[in-house]
Amino acid sequence: MATILDGKAHAEQMLAEVRxxxxxxxxxxxxxxxxxxxxxxxxxxxxxxxxxxxKACADTGIRSLEHxxxxxxxxxxxxxxxxxxxxxxxxDGILVQLPLPKGLDAKAALHRIAPAKDVDGFHPVNxxxxxxxxxxxxxxTPSAVMHMLKAYGVPLKGTRAVVxxxxxxxxxxxxxxxxxxxxxxxxxxxxxxxxxxLCREADLLVAAVGRxxxxxxSWIKPGAVVVDVGINRVEDVALGERIxxxxxxxxxxxxxxxxxxxxxxxxxEALEVAGAITPVPGGVGPLTIAGLMQNTxxxxxx
Ligand code: NDP
Numbered sequence: 001m002a003t004i005l006d007g008k009a010h011a012e013q014m015l016a017e018v019r020x021x022x023x024x025x026x027x028x029x030x031x032x033x034x035x036x037x038x039x040x041x042x043x044x045x046x047x048x049x050x051x052x053x054x055k056a057c058a059d060t061g062i063r064s065l066e067h068x069x070x071x072x073x074x075x076x077x078x079x080x081x082x083x084x085x086x087x088x089x090x091x092d093g094i095l096v097q098l099p100l101p102k103g104l105d106a107k108a109a110l111h112r113i114a115p116a117k118d119v120d121g122f123h124p125v126n127x128x129x130x131x132x133x134x135x136x137x138x139x140x141t142p143s144a145v146m147h148m149l150k151a152y153g154v155p156l157k158g159t160r161a162v163v164x165x166x167x168x169x170x171x172x173x174x175x176x177x178x179x180x181x182x183x184x185x186x187x188x189x190x191x192x193x194x195x196x197x198l199c200r201e202a203d204l205l206v207a208a209v210g211r212x213x214x215x216x217x218s219w220i221k222p223g224a225v226v227v228d229v230g231i232n233r234v235e236d237v238a239l240g241e242r243i244x245x246x247x248x249x250x251x252x253x254x255x256x257x258x259x260x261x262x263x264x265x266x267x268x269e270a271l272e273v274a275g276a277i278t279p280v281p282g283g284v285g286p287l288t289i290a291g292l293m294q295n296t297x298x299x300x301x302x
Pocket of ligand 1: 209
């Protein structure tokens, strides 16, 4: 039976470290770090994520400024707000909640954020610094995953790691951070041939695909460490019956509540094979917000 990598507990620890860092600043007579969060439109999931981030700020002593813009905001208005926040010396970090409403160019908006305030780590300058192994803001999800893996003492040097997914937000930076720790890394994606065979070679498997239950138990090397970044809502009972065969409680929730959250890995099957695994929910999700708080504290120290 696999060890559960408790992302929620580890995130609490990271948040406690941030809180201590904020208190140390205040004790030196410095102001609290400040994160500006920009939300355009009323996407319910984005509203939930923003609430979570604002709450984490409150819990750690970081000041948060919420900027809510209407759904019909145009690119010029959004970028003008970003410029205003860039030049505001009282703001340390700027986060534009994604996805943006249709018609807005997310990349162009993100590229407007001053790299020093880009606490999501999505700006090309920060991505370039990561590529070069130089200090800069790292994307929150992969950097927090690394923080947890190190805390659990997961061996990284010389490890054969497979990262499923090549997004700029998770897959690519995850692979680079693992490489920085001397893992031997393969990045897989939708055109990869023989995904199951490749996964079976991995001592460390990171799934960041967004396909519920894609990774079957039989794809996992016995004893491997599995990090499941995917967050998917499943409402289709036929799919649930396939992917939750080894998780009767999840299937039950799906049938009674009409939907259930799950990762990219078939958790019940993987538990039997893996050496350690992150659950969904309660695994990587809470780590991401903790990573954001870390980046915001760091931005205030620049
Ligand atoms: P993207 O959609 O940007 O990228 C998905 C990647 O998965 C792509 O590289 C795609 O390949 C690959 N892929 C898709 N289908 C397959 C397949 N059948 N086989 C192999 N590879 C495949 O997603 P994100 O990286 O933004 O997010 C991935 C998941 O992580 C999502 O579920 C998301 O909700 C979750 N997430 C969770 C976070 C957290 O806090 N826990 C934070 C961020 C994301 P290709 O490039 O070829 O299209």
